Amino acid sequence: MIFGVKVTKNLEMEILTVSSVVISVVCIVVVTGFIRGLNWVWSRPKRMERFLRQQGIYGTSYKLLFGDLKDMSSMRTQALKTPMNGFSNDYFSRVEPFRHQLMTNFGKDFFLWQGPIPILHLSKPELVKEVFTRIDEFHKPKVNIMLAKLLPGLVRYEGEKWAKHRKLINPAFHVEKLKLMLPAFHDSCADIINKWKMLVDEMGSAELDVWPDLAKLSADVISRAAFGSNYQEGQKIFELITEKTDLALQTVHSVYIPGLRYIPTARNRRFKVIEDQLHKSLFAIINKRKEALEAGEAVKSDLLGILLDSNSKDIQPVGNGKNHHVGMSLEDLIDECKLFYLAGQETTSTLLGWTLILLSKHQDWQARAREEVLQTFGSNMPDFEGVSHHLKTVTMILYEVLRLYPPGARLSRRVCKDTNLGTFSVPEGAIIAFSLKSIHQDSDIWGDDAKEFKPERFADGISKASNGKNAFFPFGWGPRICVGEKFAMTEAKLALSMFLQHFSFELSPSYVHAPIQTFLFLQPQHGAQIIIHRS
Template sequence: METVTASSILISVVCIFVVTGFIKAVNWVWLRPKRIEKWFRQQGLTGTSYQFLVGDMKDYSSMRTRALENPINGFSNDYSSRVDPLGHHHAGKFGKDYFVWAGPMPMVSISKPELIREAFTNMQEFQKAKFNPVMDKLFPGLVRYEGEKWAKHRKIINPVFHVEKLKLMLPAFRDSCSEMINKWDMVVAETGSGEVDAWLSLTKLTADVISRAAFGSSYEKGQRIFELLKEQTDLSLVMLQSLYIPGQSYLPTPRNRRFRKLEDQINDLLCSLINKRKEEIEAGEAVKSDLLGILMDSNLKEIQQAVGNNKNKHLGMSLQEVIEECKLFYLAGQETTSILLVWTMILLSKHQDWQARAREEVLQTFGNNVPDFEGLNHLKTVTTILYEVLRLYPPIIQLSRMNKQKDTNLGALSIPSGTMITFPMYSVYRDIEIWGDDAQEFKPERFSEGISKATKGNNAFFPFGWGPRICIGERFAMTEAKMALSMILQRFSFELSPSYVHAPMSVIFLQPQHGAKIILHRF
């Protein structure tokens, strides 16, 4: 009798778990999405009807594949149908703000600048979106932290990008630019002109800059780290394009095994460098003026302060956290600057008048001397050009946030918890109500009186984000870009090669799909 009773209880418990799990699954894949869809429509927000389990992902995948098959005819700054065909289609059908579905997860697209600023400022309610663990590996460190941990890391990292520290990194910028320009000189040596793929060159340049700036005299090891990170990034992008199934990263697939092996190799190299620096600091040696040295010094001071105040919970970064911040230096710093520079060269190739104006300013400021920090800060024409490039070809065409904890209001819109909110920078930067009828045109003069004037007081320009989480490396990236562009303009004039194919492609960052073939002329 007791055995029967125990068996009955066990069966009942199992049935309860099964039924509960089934109800939760049905709610997740069908009932909740349909309720949210109805709620959005009642608020006057339009969008797509939810399709069981897949949402709009099937349409997104097929439309993107077709869009990337053909480049843009001629040369046009209107490329939304290529980089975001689904968003382009929905914006034309539903207007600036609408909702779609990433599987059962709702996604609301918001283009109103005031709502973007509100979401970026309210970082407690609207946090960084996390929908695939691969992204946490691809972009570790500060960008994925929230709350107290984010505040602690931000405080420790701030000194790394202080203007006085940045000045000490100019030799790294100069040496890397000189190496690239010397290689380009060899290309034009015989006839005074020659063709290069600027995308490949500039990717190598910015990787070299980060290696030197991050690790100083150990930058050769930094270059090896970058090579491994590049392979890991390429592998991550392949993994991100497949449907994510919770727990799949733990399966012993060839991709997962290779990913983990790369991660172990990167961690070992970084751990070796960090431990060596730690030993040098403990031995009383002067702190090196590279990113790693400044970061470790700032971290040590944070730990000492916490110990002195008996606040152990506020101790600085662990070894693994320092490693993750070093990875972030590479992935964020290298990609964004190389993309800014390549689109700048492409647009200045198309607009020779602005190339001439930029060169004139550079030569008036520096002559043939190596650019200095003060001079770089006073390059007005070059700055307006870089801003206009960031507007027309933003490194990241879409930013996102998520309200994870509870239902939240954004403006007059009530947004259910678990909703991803996307901000299509491409659309915001093409809005004729903000930028005028010439919003698709390359006109750097729009920034001649500052960002506020360019946006008619709308504050609708977010090249490095907005609010508390604004990119900490903004000054670093802009200084590097100005240095590289100035040194190029001092030595060369350039134009697009007849073989250049205009094909912007967004794979996390906005890249030229078929490279950037440029013809250099010795200046």
């Protein structure tokens, strides 16, 4: 009996000991998590704020967890309720009212808070080039999972994976490959020109919102040039990507909380359905093409064919007479295709849209561009040689449009470790951001007419246009400059040439000038109403 009591007491002691250990571990985990959480949402941001202020950089005071997100969102919502007062290229205060207010209060260099993360806005072009050249120290900012899925592939990768993908993708955008895609560009432009001809011939002239047509044109070009299909065949993919973009953009002005994506909200469920449908559609396109190549069919001259060919050649010997394929996986290829669809379509449609608006406003430059196009091509189909080398006026116009209305709002990078940048010391975890709109319209760089549409400033090249400061960054800078830059410019030059061969454009009295910045692209909030006449 005594022995039994002792055993029971020993067992109770062991249970108490185990319980104490478990409770201690739980307490340590809870306390550690609390300390880390407190450091993330308060202590670290306040230390970074003091550090920035000590260097003479001024900005907003940090607010717990949300930072400036609420103020940015409310000011933007209010600004977008009313259009601009007349036509002006000075739209920064409407598109980004909160940042405009900070620039007015603190000068060109300042900081604000995206949740607990400081965003350091800098203005010097030389710092843009330094940040975008030091790619191992400044990485793409981390974004929530929805935004990461919106822009997958090359734009999100770092280090070796980025270098490998860039190497494999580059051949698809070589000049010789672009020549092969010109028929696809021609066909897409011809479709929209025929549509506009029917409208104009019926009424003598036609007023329409050209923005949706230009979006369809760019979508058609991507479908034909990238995948060998036309817009109708790829329309479902574009509809899915458009809906996916709308869902992802709803998260832009919110704090990213890890794990939130696993909560089965209506938005998260729909996003997952769209992802699965996109994956299925692109998998079918890619797999069909791969099977054709494996069956011995010739490599097609579209982007996907060139990319698959480049990928299949990325073989390394591993010994014993065996080879190892180190190229992209099927999932990688699908991600790159998603990126082709979204970035390729939006960039060019945005550029063409603002170009037609500005040429409709500035009839003298429209006439000069048409004269150059007719002298170069007459009524013949534009060829690659002429598009690439004989359209100086058209190129100047497109550069000026990109300067005044760059497709992207900002260039930004995450600081990977404490480092120096120019005269500043920047802490790990901060975001360095450059507003293209403010740099591209800085009178200290471009002159007193910086906000005016004057393509002649590019007559002697980009460097002289910005007084030797090379402050022109519509496609980024450095090793990670947009791989599709030549593709976009070639498409824009050819489309504009074909438009000017057939039509003249006049800005409609119903047009309302109201630029709006989505997460990625600058667009007219109420469309682009233009009166089209036969040329």
